Amino acid sequence: MTDYPVRVEATLDEPLSRGLWLVKWLLAIPHYLVLAFLWFAYAFVTIAAFYAILVTGRYPRPLFEFTTGVLRWSWRVHYYSYAALGTDRYPPFTLADVPDYPARLEIAYPERLSRGLVLVKWWLLAIPHFIVVGLFVGGGTWLASRTGDGTFNWAAGGLVGVLVVVAGVVLLFTGRYPRPIFDFVLGMDRWALRVAAYVSLMTDAYPPFRLDMGGAEAGHEPPHPQPPHPHATGWTAGGSPPRSPAPCWCSARWAWSPAARPRCGPTAPSATRTATSAPLPRSSPAGTPWPPIRCGWRACRYRSSRASSETSGSG
Known part of the structure; x- marks a missing residue:
């Protein structure tokens, strides 16, 4: 399509x-x-x-x-x-x-x-x-x-x-x-x-007789608006920032410790390893793989609480 x-x-x-x-x-x-x-x-x-x-x-x-x-x-x-x-x-x-x-x-x-x-x-x-x-x-x-x-x-x-x-x-x-x-x-x-x-004469492509429901266009991810990072630089109208934040992994230290500071990095195990002194686990304490998540303290907090419950349950 x-x-x-x-x-x-x-x-x-x-x-x-x-x-x-x-x-x-x-x-x-x-x-x-x-x-x-x-x-x-x-x-x-x-x-x-x-x-x-x-x-x-x-x-x-x-x-x-x-x-x-x-x-x-x-x-x-x-x-x-x-x-x-x-x-x-x-x-x-x-x-x-x-x-x-x-x-x-x-x-x-x-x-x-x-x-x-x-x-x-x-x-x-x-x-x-x-x-x-x-x-x-x-x-x-x-x-x-x-x-x-x-x-x-x-x-x-x-x-x-x-x-x-x-x-x-x-x-x-x-x-x-x-x-x-x-x-x-x-x-x-x-x-x-x-x-x-x-x-309005802006395209010659005839509109399809198709009801594409939902917030995302067919074959595309929906936008993921998030508040700007506190250390991000300002942006003025007319600029071309990224369409949406890139997926990332929570670091091992944050994933296992709710009291730790959230640390996220780009989607790549090697990049995430550089963000923390602890090695990046390829699976959760319960043995299931970590799925990719979005950067942000809410996502990391959710992951950390889940990891803590799995750790206590396994103990």
Whole structure:
């Protein structure tokens, strides 16, 4: 299965507040105001890109970065609010990619685009998808219809809106977000964003009629947002830090001693050995192999308590 050039990824950022979703519409008002201006500009940028593609066969990169940024910003705000309710982390005010935010959008820049497709793909070829997306988002949260003056209609509703409200009610009473609803909602959001990028002339690859459910794209790991390491250097918008932290092993000293300081290193026994004076065990005290885990004191603490219980049990 080949990768589609529009990648939509998200992580269910649990634990979630039981009642915060009731006021997220209010908290998101600053974003809605900014996005109103950005989407107004988005229409004119798309028209300019239309003529540029028609003449040169290329989407000007500065315009492409802007339209990608607007879609990315919109996706973060909608993921925070009522297109998913997947996180309580307030969305950043930026067009740039934010690697540690639970919702991410990436669109591969096309070196060449068809001059002929640009005439029909944004309306005629996309009609079947408009029907599907209209059912998903009710005409629609992302890009189910387009008005005569080139602007886009988008509003909450459809199956996404109904399921998100159900998830919110369940969250209110149980404190947990139903995983099946999350996976299904993410599949519909992903479908809508693929169509949005296609009709915005950002790719010639026709969106697949496929509901890729869950937070990860097919064949890819979901993003693993984590707080930055206390000794990590700062990062400014527009940089290109790693997509997610690399897997690592807890050191032998930390794995067997809950009171010890966590020490993690890259995925390689030799690299981990250099982080501690104790030799790295290839298996736990119970004889089972250590699985790779993510760096972080929570993961190491869990491993250490498990190793301690196994050691006491074997004794």
